[in-house]
Amino acid sequence: MTVVYDLEHVTTYRYRQPVTFGDHRAIFLPSLGYSGRILRYSLDTNIPAKVHWLMDTLSNNVAILQFADSAPELKVTYRIRGEHFGIQDVENFPLSERAKEVPIQYTPDEWIDLSNFMRPHAEDEDGSVAAWAKRFVAGDRDDALDVLDRMMDEIWNSLTYQSREAEGTQRPGETLKRRQGTCRDYAWLMIEALRRLGFACRFVSGYLYDEALDGGAVGMTGSGATHAWLQVYLPGAGWCNYDPTNRITQGFELLRVAIARHPGQVMPLSGSWYGEANDYLGMEVKVSIRKLGTLPEFPAAS
Numbered sequence: 001m002t003v004v005y006d007l008e009h010v011t012t013y014r015y016r017q018p019v020t021f022g023d024h025r026a027i028f029l030p031s032l033g034y035s036g037r038i039l040r041y042s043l044d045t046n047i048p049a050k051v052h053w054l055m056d057t058l059s060n061n062v063a064i065l066q067f068a069d070s071a072p073e074l075k076v077t078y079r080i081r082g083e084h085f086g087i088q089d090v091e092n093f094p095l096s097e098r099a100k101e102v103p104i105q106y107t108p109d110e111w112i113d114l115s116n117f118m119r120p121h122a123e124d125e126d127g128s129v130a131a132w133a134k135r136f137v138a139g140d141r142d143d144a145l146d147v148l149d150r151m152m153d154e155i156w157n158s159l160t161y162q163s164r165e166a167e168g169t170q171r172p173g174e175t176l177k178r179r180q181g182t183c184r185d186y187a188w189l190m191i192e193a194l195r196r197l198g199f200a201c202r203f204v205s206g207y208l209y210d211e212a213l214d215g216g217a218v219g220m221t222g223s224g225a226t227h228a229w230l231q232v233y234l235p236g237a238g239w240c241n242y243d244p245t246n247r248i249t250q251g252f253e254l255l256r257v258a259i260a261r262h263p264g265q266v267m268p269l270s271g272s273w274y275g276e277a278n279d280y281l282g283m284e285v286k287v288s289i290r291k292l293g294t295l296p297e298f299p300a301a302s
Helices: 108-118 128-134 144-158 172-178 183-195 211-215
Strands: 002-026 036-045 049-055 061-067 071-084 201-208 226-234 238-242 254-260 269-274 280-295
Touching (some): 128 172, 183 201, 183 226
Antiparallel strands (some): 002 061, 002 071, 002 269, 036 071
C-alpha cells in the first residue's frame, strides 16, 4: 500500500518592530530513497527572498534563503505532496550473523564509512550515559536486536514525554537526570548510549504521520509536528528506524526529511536577525499532515 499525503509546515517569527535578517537554512524537502517520493513542493515567504539549493555533506536537501527587506514578521511556509511506501520491520530483513551480537562486527569498509556515526558526540562528564547504556548488555553474546528493543522500551516506560517550546536538544545526561524530554531528547539519548556500545547511529529529523489526525484526534506522541527518531546500521538490513517516543520501527508513520550526526545539523529552519535585544516576541510553528488516499501495491516481480 502507498499513502498519498499533503504536508504543510508554517514557521512564524514575530518582532516588536521591523528587523533585518541574515541568511536562513531551511531543511524540509525529504530525501526519501526507497520509502517514498515527492510529487511536488513549494517554499513561500511573506517577504521577498532569494533562494538557492544545495546538498550538504550528508546528502540532505538544504534551501538557503536570503532576505533584502526588513519586517516585523517572518513567515516561512513549506508545502509537500508526496507518496509514502512505508518502512519494513528490521526482523523482515536477513540480518548478517555479525549484526546479531554486541558489539556489532562491522567490516573495515563499513567502519570507515560509519566511524563518524559510531563516535560519541555529547559530553558525559559524570559517566551516567555510559553507565545507563551498560545496563542493557548482560554478557559476552548479547543479541543486538534485544538490546535495541530493551533500550527503546526503557525510554518508553521510564521517561515522561514533555513538549518544549524552546529550540535545541537536551544533553543525554540531562534527559536521564530529569526523566523527561521531547522526541529529540529521547532520540539523542538513545543514540549516544548506543554509540558507547559500538553501534553506528544517526539522528533523523522528519514528520510523524498519525492516521488519527484525519479524524480530528491525536493518537501518537509528537504527531502533527516535526518529529525526531534514530537509525541504527545493522549489516544485512542497513539503516533501520527506531522511534523511542512511540516505540515503533516500521509502518507508514515516519516520514524522513534529513539525517545527521547530531541534532544541531538538521534544524527545520535556522538563521539570524538584527535588531534590539528586546525586539524578539516569539516563534510559532504549525504542522499539518493530511492523507489524500492510498494506492494499491505493485504486483510482485515474477
